[in-house]
Amino acid sequence: MVLFKFLLKYFVISVCILSSAVSASNANVTVLDVNGSAIRVVTSFSILEDLVRELGGDYVSVVNLVGRNSDAHMYQPKPSDAVAVAQADLVIVNGLGFEGWIARLIENCGYQGQSLIASKGIEVLFHGDEPDPHAWQSFRNIRVYIHNITQALIAQRPQYAQAFLQRQRQYLNAVELIEQELIAQLAKVPASERMVVTSHDAFGYLGHEFSIAFISPVGLSTDAEASAADVATIIKQIKKHRVKAIFMENINNPRLLQRIAAETDIAVGGKLYSDALSDVHDPAGTYLTMMQHNVMSLIAAFTEP
């Protein structure tokens, strides 16, 4: 398997070289773009894509790398990704070690344009020594993301600054509205009963902001395999704290959680969306509906008799 990743990497690099040669020969086209057409943005995963579309509107054309319902931890870049990056005006990533593969991709392509780390300036939570990258699971942080993205868009097209600021205001209002509603709903649940089990530690920020305890059988990343000791500990915790529900994620293999649920007789509380949005017609098609879906599902599980 390691061999594949290795070969794939080399394939990506060679395509990078080809595509940068192609884009160099198209240089005269890029000059025309500056005056009128859309900013070409590459985002690393679906949640950033949604934010950029909301904030950029018709002023941006977005190419997203890791799609909906996909796991960015395990992603292997494709040649078309390299082409997209090589041709972009602006590359936006989450940072905090979330997309370990992207620095190499950007470097390999000889990309010279602007890159933005969307999480720049947030208050980072740590899992041991490693920063927890899932910072978008917090309304406080997402405001920082929104600010960063808007500033980057303005830097690209200063002439549309007013329009970008206007879109930012509208989106922040929408965020505020949903946050207030969720806070009001969650207030009905005593803090001591806010405890669930999920399949990987992606909800540290959400838990921190809403005082919800998340317990998970695997470590921070989806790479790790659980040991029998881990599973036994979780089962003990569930029984001791009378945890009400166990939640799946859209990007994981659910078998281990189903096993734990069966052994502890607790309900499987449906799906939470952590690292990727769902398909458009499913309940978590945008960032805001994702947050709403996640928190409302949790509340439903807490308040179950």
Add this chain to the structure above:
Amino acid sequence: MHSGVQNVPLDINFALFISPFSEYMFMQRALIGSFAVCLGAVPVGVFMTLRRMSLTGDAMAHAILPGAAVAYLISGLSLIGLTLGGLVAGIVVAALAGWVARSTHIKEDTSLAAFYLISLALGVVILSLKHSNVDLFHVLFGNILALDNAALYLLAGICSISLFILAILYRALVIDCVDPQFLRRYGPASGVAHYGFLFLMVINLVAGFHALGTLMAIGMMILPAAAARFWMKTLDGMLLVAVLISLAGCVTGLLISFYVDLPAGPAIVLSVGVFYIASIFFGAHGGFLSKVFANQHLTG
């Protein structure tokens, strides 16, 4: 993480071995599942080592990938789908490789290597077609701690079928190990034995990938058999000892995973691996020390 230890009274050593299994259902299931895999796969592994096919298993494990990938595209992480997909891909590769080896001048190992590499490349291509890459490698690495009823029935079923077929093929396989030319002179029996044996290998690998993952499953086929060779001279003895070693490895590995906090599948294979390395030195037949002592007798 280590809370498993705290509730166990340390003065009763026996309880240390029993309580993880009596207390937790997932440990019982892991034990039953791994026993089923061992009972089916280890005897096949003994014949693999005797027929010098240890690395063939590795090739077959990779050949399963495109089948599992297609099944995943069609039916997601369904147990039946992945099983059938893996079976079909494994059998097709085994049959094609065998056919080419028997009807052209290409040797069996080359032919198999060629087909498994094609198959593997195909698998990776198919996987990348679906953009949602819920990692299939994780699925292929299996999880012994997450066996549900359907998976246990499947493992037990494959184990039974495997033992049944092995019983039928037993004589032919033994003759084939001793004198491969003999059966060839007597018509179809050689082909039946050969393809039957490849089929056995494939079904055990598919069972193994649900429990331990494909690569770890091969570990459970080869390591106990290799270790048993250091202790037994007869085939019957080897089969018995290999199975016992593998069962002991399952118990040890699961307990290590429970107390030391290691992933269960690799812990099981490593326990058997440690036993194999010990056997190299201390084995009664052909072990390093036994040879040293034998030489002393000769010179003294």
